[in-house]
Amino acid sequence: MDNVSNIPTPKQKKGNTFRHRLGVFFEDIYKIHLFIVRFFKEAFRPPFEFKELVRQCYEVGVRSFTLISVTGFIVGFIFTKQSRPSLATFGANSWLPSLVSIAIMRALAPLVTALIASGKVGSSIGAELGSMRVTEQIDAMEVSGTNPFKFLVCTRVLATTLTIPILATYTAFIGLLGGYLNVSLNEGISYTAFVQQFFQPLMFLDFTASLIKSVVFGFTIGIVGCYQGYYSNKGTEGVGKAANGAVVTAMFLVFIEEIIIVQITGNFR
Amino acid sequence: MEKAKANIDYNNTVISIRGIEKSFEDYAVLRGIDLDLYQGENLVVLGRSGSGKSVLIKLISGLLKPDKGTIEVLGQDVCCLTDRQLRELRIRIGFSFQNSALYDSMTVRKNLEFPLVRNRTKITRKEIDTAVETVLDAVGLSQTINQMPAELSGGQRKRIGIARTLILNPEIMLYDEPTAGLDPITCIEINALINEVQQRYHTSSIIITHDLTCAKETGDRIAMLIEGQFQRIGTFNEVFDTNDKRIKPFFDYNFIH
Numbered sequence: 001m002d003n004v005s006n007i008p009t010p011k012q013k014k015g016n017t018f019r020h021r022l023g024v025f026f027e028d029i030y031k032i033h034l035f036i037v038r039f040f041k042e043a044f045r046p047p048f049e050f051k052e053l054v055r056q057c058y059e060v061g062v063r064s065f066t067l068i069s070v071t072g073f074i075v076g077f078i079f080t081k082q083s084r085p086s087l088a089t090f091g092a093n094s095w096l097p098s099l100v101s102i103a104i105m106r107a108l109a110p111l112v113t114a115l116i117a118s119g120k121v122g123s124s125i126g127a128e129l130g131s132m133r134v135t136e137q138i139d140a141m142e143v144s145g146t147n148p149f150k151f152l153v154c155t156r157v158l159a160t161t162l163t164i165p166i167l168a169t170y171t172a173f174i175g176l177l178g179g180y181l182n183v184s185l186n187e188g189i190s191y192t193a194f195v196q197q198f199f200q201p202l203m204f205l206d207f208t209a210s211l212i213k214s215v216v217f218g219f220t221i222g223i224v225g226c227y228q229g230y231y232s233n234k235g236t237e238g239v240g241k242a243a244n245g246a247v248v249t250a251m252f253l254v255f256i257e258e259i260i261i262v263q264i265t266g267n268f269r
Numbered sequence: 270m271e272k273a274k275a276n277i278d279y280n281n282t283v284i285s286i287r288g289i290e291k292s293f294e295d296y297a298v299l300r301g302i303d304l305d306l307y308q309g310e311n312l313v314v315l316g317r318s319g320s321g322k323s324v325l326i327k328l329i330s331g332l333l334k335p336d337k338g339t340i341e342v343l344g345q346d347v348c349c350l351t352d353r354q355l356r357e358l359r360i361r362i363g364f365s366f367q368n369s370a371l372y373d374s375m376t377v378r379k380n381l382e383f384p385l386v387r388n389r390t391k392i393t394r395k396e397i398d399t400a401v402e403t404v405l406d407a408v409g410l411s412q413t414i415n416q417m418p419a420e421l422s423g424g425q426r427k428r429i430g431i432a433r434t435l436i437l438n439p440e441i442m443l444y445d446e447p448t449a450g451l452d453p454i455t456c457i458e459i460n461a462l463i464n465e466v467q468q469r470y471h472t473s474s475i476i477i478t479h480d481l482t483c484a485k486e487t488g489d490r491i492a493m494l495i496e497g498q499f500q501r502i503g504t505f506n507e508v509f510d511t512n513d514k515r516i517k518p519f520f521d522y523n524f525i526h
Contacts, residue, residue, distance in 0.1 A: 131373075140370035143330050144384035144437070145360040147352075 035227050042147070043154040052151060056159035064113075064120045064167055071116055072171035075108055076100065076178025084186065093187060097197035100179040105206050109172035111258060114217035117164055118250040122225040125156050126246030129229025130239040138230070153230060157222035164218030165211055172210075209265040216261065217254050224250040275467060275489050281308035282341075283441055283473045284329060289338035291324055298324050300497035301338070306441070306473050311463070313476045313488030315508075315519065320494050322477040323367070326443040329475070330364050331355045343440060360388050363434030363472070367446040369426040371418035377429055378414050381405070385436050404432040407469065408462060424455035431462060435470060442466060442474040448483045460486040481519060493519075 080100050087093055129152060132138050141148040180194045225246040232242035284306035291299040298321035306312050316322045327333040329340055331347045340347045345358055371380050381401045385392065405411045408428040418426060427447060434442065447463060448456040460483050466472055467487075476487055484491055484505065491508045493501045495515050501508045509520045 135368060135373075136366045136370040137372055139327075139332055140364070140366055140372075140433075141383075142332065143359050143362065143364040144433070145356045145388045146384065147356065 031231070032223075032227055035230075036223060038149060039154060039157055039223065042150050043158060047150075049151055049155050052155040053158055056155045057163050060117070060121050060159050060163040061167065063124060064117050067116050067120060068113060068167055068171050069174055071112055072109070072174035073178040075112055075171075076104060076175030076180075077182050078178075079103055079108065079175075080179040080182040094197075096183055096187070097179065097189075097194050098201040100183075101176070101198040102201055102206075104172050104175040104179070105202055105210055107258075107262075109175060110168045110210050110213040110217060111254070113164060113168040113171045113214065114221065114254045115251060117160065117167065117218070118221050118247055118254060121160060122221045122246040122250045123243040125160075125222065125225030126228040126232075127239055127243035129153075129156075129226060130232035130242030133230065133232045134235055134239055149230075153226040156226050157219060160222030160225075161215055161218040164221065165214035168210065168214040168217075203269075205265065205268055209261065212265075213258065213261050216257050220253050220257060221250045224253065275309055275311065276471070277310045277489060278308040282306065283308050283343055284475070285339075285341040286329075287339050289325075289328060289340065290336045291321070291328060291333065292336055297497055299328075299335075302494075302497070302499055304492060304499065304502075306475060308473055309467070309471060311467055311474045311476060311487050311489045313478060313484040313491045314494055315479060315481070315484055315491055316494035317479065321497055322479075322494055323445050325494070326364070326445060326475055326477055330359060330362055330443060360384075360437050361440045363431075363437070363439035363442045365427070365431050365434055365442065365444045365447060367449055369418075369430035371421075371426055371429060371433070373418055375418075376414070377405075377410075377416050377418070377421075380418070380429065381433050381436055384433065388437060400436055404435045407435060407465070408432040422455075424451050424458065427451065427455075427459055428462065431466065435466065438470065439472060442470075442472045444474060444476040444478075446478055446480075447476060448478060448480045456480065456483065457486075459483075463487045479519075 080096060083099055083103075084093065084096060087095055087099065129138070132152070138148045138152070141151065176195075176198055179198075180191060183189050183194055184191070228242040228245040228249070232238040234241070282305045284304070286302060286304040289299050289302050290297070302325070304312075314322050314325060324333060328335050329342060329347065331350070334348060342358060343361060345354070347355070347358070350358060371377075372383065375383065378401055381404060382397055385397055385400055401414070402411065405414060408431055410425055410428055410432070413421060413425060413429065418429070421429065431444075431447075442463075444463065447459050451459065463474065463476065464487055467474060474487075476483065478484055488505060490503060491501075491505050492499045493508055493516055500513070501511065501516065509516065511517065
């Protein structure tokens with residue numbers, strides 16, 4: 001009996017072949033492409049869902065606020081602490097605020113914010129829309145004359161795109177506080193001097209690149225979460241997969257985008 | 270409970286289905302079906318689980334597209350409509366889902382207001398409140414107005430689901446398994462509500478079910494869907510006055526066991 005049940009059915013065999021998996025992968029890419037095109041087609045066409053957009057912005061902000069506050073502070077504090085010995089070797093302790101500022105503004109603030117938002121917001125969007133799909137709530141919206149894509153997807157993607165840059169700026173500020181606390185405990189530098197040295201090495205490009213990154217990360221987290229949830233199936237198992245897929249895919253894409261944006265902005269320095 | 274005589278206009282077809290075919294991957298669910306729903310009529314579609322009953326009403330409401338054939342609803346071919354036209358048509362069709370599909374994150378009041386607020390842009394707060402109270406009264410659940418869907422029983426959720434569709438005064442009602450998973454007393458209440466909706470709101474309805482009591486109590490006509498095709502269409506007695514081995518067990522199980 002065991003031997004019989006172990007024999008793969010034609011469908012299982014089909015699902016395991018490399019060729020089949022490759023086909024599914026490219027089909028997914030094509031579907032995401034259509035999903036993004038649909039977003040741009042519908043998001044900026046009236047009627048606009050302002051009320052729902054504001055509610056979603058609030059949800060995204062509130063959901064991640066505490067975690068981002070704690071993480072941002074710890075990142076600033078720890079990064080400063082870990083960098084000190086290396087700089088001390090060259091007697092360059094006074095460069096610590098400048099090093100912290102470059103690291104936080106150029107890379108850590110947008111990246112840490114995006115990773116936390118992927119886990120908190122992305123999974124939540126994936127699970128919420130997935131469960132709405134499974135319980136036919138999205139169909140119910142559609143048959144009652146409402147455009148569910150506009151109401152559910154456009155508002156959430158816009159909310160993450162708009163809110164994550166704000167959260168990243170906040171993370172940078174909190175990271176600065178963490179860094180200052182560590183520096184003031186060890187070097188006894190004043191807050192004014194720290195802030196002055198913090199901003200000294202930064203260029204306009206650093207702020208712009210950081211903002212662009214956050215916008216791209218926010219859009220990615222929103223679109224991936226919504227895509228996974230909106231097309232979720234297979235019942236409750238599908239909801240779990242949607243939440244998980246939203247986190248894993250968004251995090252992966254965030255790192256890829258980080259590399260690309262760093263390469264592009266590097267050419268302008 | 271005896272069904273009150275319905276006011277059916279047999280000269281006025283509100284839904285006309287011709288040669289519909291629908292397959293999922295290699296499995297043909299519907300194989301060229303024809304059906305007419307007349308103004309004011311309750312038509313029950315009976316069939317086994319997986320026979321394509323729910324697919325049929327999803328095709329009618331435009332949630333699915335047929336592979337072949339035409340579906341005319343209130344004079345418009347559903348398959349040829351733009352998204353906007355389809356949304357406008359859907360406002361005239363009420364769809365009661367098998368699991369009610371109430372919005373989990375909203376109270377009963379918000380659930381009922383949702384389709385109204387989104388489709389009647391110039392409506393006042395007072396008119397919204399009146400409409401919500403009227404439909405809640407129609408389904409006999411006025412006391413649940415501030416409750417969340419999770420706090421309601423299966424029967425109550427079903428009623429609220431029906432109330433949500435009634436708030437837009439639909440001309441056609443589509444019920445997907447209205448009595449599935451409910452106790453016999455609640456089933457009787459839901460059947461009575463379906464008949465009341467027909468009388469009070471003058472709707473034409475398609476009721477998808479495999480519950481013969483529901484079919485008998487609510488249906489003016491019964492359509493038996495077997496192997497992707499309607500094998501028999503007629504009154505309850507006409508459909509079950511047969512020795513067809515695919516139909517008879519339905520009757521025997523429901524009324525003998």
